Amino acid sequence: MHRKKEILIMITQKYPFGYGEVYLDRELQYFSEAFDEILLYPLRKVANERPVPSNVHINELFCSRSNKVNKGYAIKKLFAANKILSNEIKFAARGNEYVKKNKKEFLAQVLMAYELADTFYDSFKEKIRDTSAKFYSVWLDEGALIMSMLKNDGRLDSFVLRLHGYDLYDSRREGGYMPFRVYCFNQVSKVFVVSKNGAEYTRGLNICPEKVMANYSGLHDHGLTAEFDGVIRVISCSNLLQLKRIHLIIKALKEIDFPIIWKHFGDGEQRTELTRLAKELPDHIKWSFEGHVSHDNLMKVYTDEHWTCFLHMSESEGLPLALAEAMSFGIPVIACDVGGVSEIVSEKEGYLLPKMVEPENVSSIIKEISTDHMLQKQLSINAREKYLKHFNAQKNYSSFVQLLREFG
Numbered sequence: 001m002h003r004k005k006e007i008l009i010m011i012t013q014k015y016p017f018g019y020g021e022v023y024l025d026r027e028l029q030y031f032s033e034a035f036d037e038i039l040l041y042p043l044r045k046v047a048n049e050r051p052v053p054s055n056v057h058i059n060e061l062f063c064s065r066s067n068k069v070n071k072g073y074a075i076k077k078l079f080a081a082n083k084i085l086s087n088e089i090k091f092a093a094r095g096n097e098y099v100k101k102n103k104k105e106f107l108a109q110v111l112m113a114y115e116l117a118d119t120f121y122d123s124f125k126e127k128i129r130d131t132s133a134k135f136y137s138v139w140l141d142e143g144a145l146i147m148s149m150l151k152n153d154g155r156l157d158s159f160v161l162r163l164h165g166y167d168l169y170d171s172r173r174e175g176g177y178m179p180f181r182v183y184c185f186n187q188v189s190k191v192f193v194v195s196k197n198g199a200e201y202t203r204g205l206n207i208c209p210e211k212v213m214a215n216y217s218g219l220h221d222h223g224l225t226a227e228f229d230g231v232i233r234v235i236s237c238s239n240l241l242q243l244k245r246i247h248l249i250i251k252a253l254k255e256i257d258f259p260i261i262w263k264h265f266g267d268g269e270q271r272t273e274l275t276r277l278a279k280e281l282p283d284h285i286k287w288s289f290e291g292h293v294s295h296d297n298l299m300k301v302y303t304d305e306h307w308t309c310f311l312h313m314s315e316s317e318g319l320p321l322a323l324a325e326a327m328s329f330g331i332p333v334i335a336c337d338v339g340g341v342s343e344i345v346s347e348k349e350g351y352l353l354p355k356m357v358e359p360e361n362v363s364s365i366i367k368e369i370s371t372d373h374m375l376q377k378q379l380s381i382n383a384r385e386k387y388l389k390h391f392n393a394q395k396n397y398s399s400f401v402q403l404l405r406e407f408g
Contacts, residue, residue, distance in 0.1 A: 258284065
């Protein structure tokens with residue numbers, strides 16, 4: 001019997017453009033082996049295009065769209081768009097006042113999404129004829145809304161989506177409202193959440209809770225960090241945003257009375273202010289903001305030098321894979337207990353701190369782990385074991401491929 005060609009169609013935020021959505025580099029390696037062809041639709045295009053496997057084809061139709069609502073679509077779809085908003089107001093209890101207040105803007109978003117849904121469908125409908133096509137929205141965003149519209153009118157049989165942090169917790173969004181979650185959850189086949197904490201939170205919303213499933217991403221094994229060479233080095237990796245609270249790291253390092261090297265990887269809107277604060281550090285604290293680097297270069301940083309610990313003070317998270325990635329090298333982690341962090345870090349692999357931690361507490365832990373080499377060695381062994389058990393790419397993505405085939 002002739003095997004049908006298997007195609008995976010994905011909508012991303014920007015990937016393969018920019019520096020974000022790094023986990024998709026790993027996902028696509030496994031998807032490209034499991035599916036005959038992958039059609040990738042980023043919603044936006046920015047600088048820095050990353051390479052993708054040869055059977056992955058990028059379609060930029062969303063990137064060149066108009067920001068104005070087509071009048072013809074507005075007239076044609078006005079009733080359906082108002083129905084979506086009415087249901088959002090009715091069921092999105094936490095944000096219904098926000099939706100009412102901004103109904104005009106949300107209505108424009110829905111009408112534009114209807115037009116994009118038609119364009120999106122026309123771009124692949126002939127290609128998927130007589131194939132086995134699966135659909136995956138990488139975020140609960142405009143891409144999920146577009147797929148939901150196609151599912152609602154019968155042009156898609158099913159699709160799945162994944163939730164992370166920004167598209168998961170209401171507190172991360174303006175007005176405490178997650179746009180179109182009610183509508184999308186009613187259409188989607190399965191909602192994969194990157195952490196158990198996030199899955200529990202999502203089920204608690206009581207919007208199709210039976211569709212929600214925790215599903216960890218995976219990380220490649222790049223080996224161990226270098227052997228200890230007598231130098232104390234600490235590392236951090238995140239966007240330079242207020243919620244990441246890099247200033248707490250700087251305040252903690254101010255209390256350190258011995259030589260230490262700190263490098264931060266990532267960039268963002270707070271760089272100027274954080275640079276100003278870091279210049280106040282004593283001379284024996286050598287620091288640098290390395291900005292955005294390629295993932296391959298970051299992996300080389302982890303292996304070329306010995307890192308005493310990884311610091312992460314964020315006040316809100318989904319499941320921060322940067323922590324699990326550091327642990328894969330045997331680097332102990334010091335992090336605040338927010339979101340799904342406790343699913344990665346415990347007292348066996350590092351230090352789990354309260355959200356409202358004081359810088360003095362962080363500095364005392366850095367001193368402890370820097371001076372007690374037996375402790376550091378044991379934490380390193382445990383960190384590595386935690387990665388191998390729960391966050392190994394081969395195991396996790398092989399499982400996810402099967403879930404895509406079943407529910408996508």
